[in-house]
Amino acid sequence: MTRPPESTALHNRIRRDMESRIMSGQWRPGERIPTEQEWMESYGCSRMTVNKALRALVQSGLLESRKRAGTFVAAPRFHRAALEIPDIRAEVEGQGLAYRLELIGRDRRKATAEDKVLLRVSSGELLALECRHFARDLPYALEHRLINLAAVPEAATVDFSAEPPGSWLLGHVPWTEAEHRITAVNADPAMAKGLGISENAACVALERWTWRGNERITYARQLYPGDRYALVAHFHA
Amino acid sequence: MTRPPESTALHNRIRRDMESRIMSGQWRPGERIPTEQEWMESYGCSRMTVNKALRALVQSGLLESRKRAGTFVAAPRFHRAALEIPDIRAEVEGQGLAYRLELIGRDRRKATAEDKVLLRVSSGELLALECRHFARDLPYALEHRLINLAAVPEAATVDFSAEPPGSWLLGHVPWTEAEHRITAVNADPAMAKGLGISENAACVALERWTWRGNERITYARQLYPGDRYALVAHFHA
DNA sequence: GGGTCATTTAAGTATATACATTATTGAGTC
């Protein structure tokens, strides 16, 4: 969803008028709002202009309209927040810190049983990467990544010690669908060592699957020290 | 964002045509797409109809248009996923499990220094609740909640041992903005006891702030055992 | 080469109009 511009166009003024009535609670969920006729009379404009404002709000989920019955304030969409899951390098550099990547392992192989489960493919060749992200020489995250070479053959030739796999993929491979799973885990000895934290410290584990159409592109598991990292999601109507 | 209907309307067919060219990678990010003129010629329809399809895709973020220059495939919105943060009761019952709520503490008071920081108010009266959510008699989550009585005076009279505060608020108080913060913490002795897990076990800590306009409505901090709980976010273009 | 400015093009806004679709309403009938 994109925020509509702060324009002075008539349909935008009408839209903002409607929005503020919803936001303020003057119109409550389920309530019926005036008809397009009434709006065009009160604004002295054409019906298409009113319609344009209404359609925008219907598309953004604030209103619902039913033929013959009218247009109604939508029940607030439950809890659906926009969660930004940023590119790690961009995030670190965005904080003004020096970013560094350490490529620990790189393996081109036929999918093992475990790979198949994680990447959700039935067979094929893939690239498995292990890496560690640093912010100002402090470990920031550990990453385990699988890239489906059937979908992204170019990946086989990329130097991932120079560019983090997430950044490279975002820039080169268009994706249409992604799923994220966020949970908390205790650091095992390897994680503790890799992140420079004490054993059993709570970490945020973020798993991500990415598709393009039906093709699996990549699987990533990123581990962050729980005391240094927070995911933030924001919703505004 | 609402998914547009599977309609047969001409502007929807045009929109789907455009969508599939983006999804398939036939049009790559940054690429310029045909002008409205060209579309109206190839579909033999009016410009407004083409425009309607374009506007919908611009609003949903798949396209960008610039005056004089044309319309372009938008760079994929970074990582912006729709994160469903459900009502706990609804979630438990949705899994077919019996839900139970235990109200541990309830305190109506003037905001303490700590309350002010959490709820982000400068003063005023609030309702502080401590509760524990159960799924089939197993502890599911601990919740610390503050409700701003200036914004929601009715809350003072609600029996929160019958209805979980989150559910009640969602049903009764329209909100326009919410922020979530997700992190991982180690269970302290009280948390471990309350959730029936071992001390230091990793937990997902989910904090939520809710507004209506400028008014703070509520703050909630929910703690879930990390090994039993996962937040899932989904994105599709 | 480089700056200026008018031209042109593509999107942005708005209107008036027509007809389609469909849920509601209400009148008429059994």
Place this chain on the structure above:
DNA sequence: GACTCAATAATGTATATACTTAAATGACCC
């Protein structure tokens, strides 16, 4: 009262048209 069905009123779709706005283009001049 309960069913049927036509009228109605609301949104949904589509067209033709006109003017506005802003940026890319290219011609011109220094």
